[in-house]
Amino acid sequence: MSFLIKTLNPDFIKNHTKIVILIWILFILGQVSGITLVLFLFLGSFTIIDLRLSARDALLIDAFYRLYFSCNTV
DSSP: OHHHHHTTSHHHHHHOHHHHHHHHHHHHHHHHHHHHHHHHHHHOOOOSSOOOOOHHHHHHHHHHHHHHHHHSOO
């Protein structure tokens, strides 16, 4: 957290503008990610797109993705 306070120093901002912007964007995204995780844990999964799949079809797609990504790792 002290590094974030250091980024508020005008001289530091003047010399490292791109780094300061990146640090603050990552800090904000980290907070949003943490809040989303907590909401997911307490409220359950979010249904963004309902594909209306049966349980069998959903499990087949899940198995396909697991095989695909496990075979493509190095």
